[in-house]
Amino acid sequence: SQLTIPVGGYVIVGLYKDLKDFKVGQKVNLSVDTIPTFPGAKYIVSGGPSILKDHTVHILSTEEKMGAIGTGAYNRTFACVTDDESLILFTSQGKGMTLQDEADVMKKFNCREGLNFDGGSSTSGYYKGADGKYYVIADTKRLLPAVLVVRAQ
Numbered sequence: 001s002q003l004t005i006p007v008g009g010y011v012i013v014g015l016y017k018d019l020k021d022f023k024v025g026q027k028v029n030l031s032v033d034t035i036p037t038f039p040g041a042k043y044i045v046s047g048g049p050s051i052l053k054d055h056t057v058h059i060l061s062t063e064e065k066m067g068a069i070g071t072g073a074y075n076r077t078f079a080c081v082t083d084d085e086s087l088i089l090f091t092s093q094g095k096g097m098t099l100q101d102e103a104d105v106m107k108k109f110n111c112r113e114g115l116n117f118d119g120g121s122s123t124s125g126y127y128k129g130a131d132g133k134y135y136v137i138a139d140t141k142r143l144l145p146a147v148l149v150v151r152a153q
Helices: 098-109
Strands: 052-054 076-084 087-097 111-116 126-127 133-137
Touching: 052 076, 052 087, 052 098, 076 098, 087 098, 087 126, 087 133
Parallel strands: none
Antiparallel strands: 052 111, 076 087, 076 111, 126 133
16 A cells, blocks of 8 residues: 655565564664765666676576566666766567567667666656657556656756
8 A cells, every 4th residue: 555655754675574573663774885886976776687787688687586577578668878878768668578678779779788677567758858848658657656767957
């Protein structure tokens, strides 16, 4: 069910056995470390599984324990970075794509690193055209708890 998260509040997700002793309102100290570190990074986005690494197909759905994401053709959202540090975002809708299809598309755009995001029934994509209007790439018509927004500063 939907819950309201208070301003400054957090949702902690985990196994019952690990969280059963927590109480609502209990103070929790959180520390997040990444390998590698990202000094100076303002934002970091994660997803999975990995698709490309150093221009090479590197699909790790099994190793990253991504389950059914690694099998079948679905609507997909994915991203990659090119050698000139351009970020390319993709959204597919229709007959569906496999992770290998994603890798093939990324390679056509000369991507160096690539990553899958959530997809399936969560796939949505919009963009603002030069005319100032918003256009739909894919619309799930589903309430999404989090989205990635990229905008010019």
